[in-house]
Amino acid sequence: MNTDLHRCPWCGTDPQYVAYHDEEWGVPIHDDTDLFVKLTLDTFQSGLSWLVVLRKRAAILEVMDGLEPVNLVKWDASRIEAAMGDARIIRNRAKIESAVHNARVVLDLAKAGRPLSAILWDHVGGKTIVNQWENQAQVPDLTEESRNMARELKSLGFKWTGPTVCYAFMQAVGMVNDHLTSCFRHAACGSGQS
Template structure:
């Protein structure tokens, strides 16, 4: 059964998952599926997708500015220096998702990011290698045609885990791939599908 894009009051059809919440609509229109090549921004989205596991993405989106404040703009060089006391402070921050394992995982991932950087490996290159440097454009007809994970996300997840990154299972990685435009899964009937 085809689930067409949802027609909004502005006359534009959008993927139905974004609903009508202005924050979600803006994210859908300006970020989701748009290629991101900045290593720090890619790292931020991967970490946020890790925090999202078990929650609705809109929850994370509403807390994103709080996360950016709490995690020093997701600067890996600053995050890598976080100690147990800083983790305890973050656990008291009601503006973010207070999950100790996820907070500690973000710190570990920041250290791995820096280790790769010191070895001359770009995080952006690492991520984009999963799709041979080109956005994989899909044009699903319905939400049910969009997989939770793919062979590419499983391979990237395995690579990230092998390097020591945390909270990067294949479903989380696929969500990050969509968020960063490594994959463009806008429905064929969505106005954003015309970008490519």
């Protein structure tokens, strides 16, 4: 970890959090499966800190078949029960059940010719919104775009995807660049680079 670089203050000094900030947060993602994985992890974060999810992410991916929709749709009550018994993951039945449910929605949409990437990126016109925040207090928890995304996802049948979850997701997958202007990642993420 390079301590000479200026970063967004929310990542603090935890090495795992700093690595997430430096390597993942705000980097545009367009792959449907990768978007679903990230959206699902953001639903798991609801009510928790993102650091909790980061620390459990590898176990969640291991236990829940990589969070890949084609795998999750095969889950039944016994698989959900087995996951609930695994202390390495976030053991919230409603969140686990919503992941299985949302996987079914994603696959149904794909069969209907509506890829997840197109649905989600449409809310930002297909390109990253580059914000110019100078301090963390300026960064919103939700926006009109995240409200619209949440409404559409709900109308399509998704669960646990409210406007705050949607905005955190939009930040994470590079739909919006909320790195502070003083952060060394602002320019790269704003240009759509990694």
